Amino acid sequence: MKTHTLLMPLDMHLHLRDGVMLENVAPLTAYSFSGAIVMPNLVPPVSTLEDIKAYKKRIMAAVPNDYFEPYMTLFYKNYDKAFLKSVSEEITAIKLYPAGITTNSEGGVSSFDIEEMRPTLEAMSTLNIPLCVHGETDGFVMDREAEFMSIYEMLASNFPDLKIIMEHITTKEAVAMLDRFDNLYATITVHHLLLTLDDVVGGMMMPHNFCKPIAKRPEDLDALLSVALEAHPKVMFGSDSAPHPQDKKESCGCAAGVFTAPIALQLLCEIFEQYNKLDNLQAFVSDNAQNIYGICPEFKEIILEKRTFVIPEKYGNVVPMYAGQAINWAIASVD
C-alpha cells in the first residue's frame, strides 16, 4: 500500500472555541498535529495575560496527551509596549480582525488609522511578535479580500520589521502580494484549495462549504494551488477549521465556517498527490511554518496510506466538510 509520512504537521490557523465544543474538537487536532496557532475570537476575546493562560489551560485539559502545543494568540487592540512585553512569552502571534467581519469579531479594528496603531505595531516589531490578519473589507463579498490589499500594503511598508501573515488567503491578488513585500506571509486552508463559489451556491446551497472569506473564482483557486503545491516558502498551511454545531449550520442564517481539522492531512495528501507534488507537502504543512515563526515543535510522525476513507457524517455535533464522502487517503498511524 502506498504511504506518505509527514513530520510534525502544524495547523497555523485554528479555531478551538471553548467549553463543550473545545472538548469535542481539540483532541481531533491534537491527534494529528504537533501544534496549532489558536485563534483568540472567543466571547469575550482573549485579550489579557490571564485570558491567555486560562484558555491555554482549558485547551491542555481537553487534549488527551502532551504531544500537542497550542500556540496562543492575543486579540488585536492597541496595546502598550509594557503589556506586550509582559505577555510576549505566552503568545506566538496577535490576531487582527476588522470589526464585525466574521464570527465573534465585533471588538476588532474599525478603522485602520496607522498613527493610532503605530505604537502597538512598532512594539510588536521590536518584540518580534507576528501580526496575523483577517484581511477583508466590508465591501461586496467577492471583492473584500482584493480590496484589503491596500491595507496590507500600508501595514507592510510602514512596519518593515513586522511579520504580517495574510490569513486564509483566497484570491490571486493576495498571492501576488507575497512576492511584493518581504514581510508578508500567508496561510492557506485546505478547503480553499478545493472549493470555488460554485461549491457554495453553484448547485444547491451548501452550508458546510460556506466560510469567510468565501471561496472565490476558478482563477483564484488556481493561484492558491500554484503557491501551495510548490510550497512557496512564505506560505503555510492553516486550516481555519471552524466548528459550529450542526443546527447553526443547517438553518436559515447559517454561520460561516468549514470544519476540516480531522480530515485536513488526508485531503492535503489527496490534493498534492493529484498534482504529483507530494514531496512538497512536508514544507507546506510544517517546515515553512517552522522557518517563518521560528518554532520547534515536538516530534510527531504521521503515516498516511492510500486507501478509501469515508469521512464521518459528524464529529460530535459538528458536520465536517465532505461528510459521508469517500476520499483516497487515510491516517494509518501517529507516533
Added chain:
Amino acid sequence: MKTHTLLMPLDMHLHLRDGVMLENVAPLTAYSFSGAIVMPNLVPPVSTLEDIKAYKKRIMAAVPNDYFEPYMTLFYKNYDKAFLKSVSEEITAIKLYPAGITTNSEGGVSSFDIEEMRPTLEAMSTLNIPLCVHGETDGFVMDREAEFMSIYEMLASNFPDLKIIMEHITTKEAVAMLDRFDNLYATITVHHLLLTLDDVVGGMMMPHNFCKPIAKRPEDLDALLSVALEAHPKVMFGSDSAPHPQDKKESCGCAAGVFTAPIALQLLCEIFEQYNKLDNLQAFVSDNAQNIYGICPEFKEIILEKRTFVIPEKYGNVVPMYAGQAINWAIASVD
C-alpha cells in the same frame, strides 16, 4: 394616505407547481394579478396538448375566481410544425431550459445545435410563438448568464422574426443585449431589483434569497434598476416566484428559488417610489407585457397604499422573501 393604482398587473414568469403547492400559491397570484405566464417545469414537464389542458384546468380549479388568466407554456423540445400548430391556441410561449440548469430542467436542451433547432424555431416564428429562455451556461456561477450571451446572439440573429425573451435577467451584459437585437426582450424579477450576492452569502447564508440565476454584483443591480425604473419598453416584470416547502429551503442542500408572488407589487411600489419612478411602474408590470406579447388581460384594478406592512412569516409551508420584515406599501383593495 398616499395610494398608487395599478391596472391589470401581469407576472410574466411564474412557477405555480402542482398538487397541494399549486392550491397554496395559485390563489395568492390570482388575487393581485390579472394573469401570469406559467412555467412548464413540472415533473414530467408540460410537453403535450393534453398536459397543457390538464394543467390549466388544475390551475383554474385552484383559483377562487375567474379574473385570472394563466398564460400556458410548453417545455421546449424540438417539435414539428404540425404539433406546434395544434397547440398554438392553448399556449402563449415556449420555455427553453438548458438541461439540468435549474429545478426540474433535466429534460431541457443539452446542446445548442442551431440546425437541429431550426425547424422548431422557424415554426415558432411563423406561428408567432415567443421563446422564453433560461439563459445560463453550466460555467462558474457568477459567469453563467454573461457566458450565455453568445447563445442569445446566435438565436436572435438566426431567427430575426422570433420573439426571444431573456428570462429573469441578472447582469449588465443581458441589459446591454436589449438594445443590440430588435427581437430580444427580458423579464426582471423583483428580488433581482433588491439583492446582490451579498444578501445571499455576504453575511450569514440566507437560503430564502438563494435562486437561479443567483443575484450578482452591485453594478449588475444598478443596470437592472436602470431599465426597470425607466420601464424600458422591452422589459417586463416576471417574478420567477418559485415556492419550495420550508424544509427544502432551510436544510443542507437548499433548493433554489425565491417566493415573492404575494408581496411583489408591494415591493415594486417601494422600489419605484424610492427612486421617484412610481409613474413608470404601470408600464413595467403590465403595459410593456401587453405590447410585447399582444395580450389583452381582463380588467383588474389594484390600489396600494403607503403604510407599514409586515410580510408574513409563511404562506402555508412556504417562507416568502423578507419574511417578518416591515415594508412601506400594502394592498388596499382589488377590484
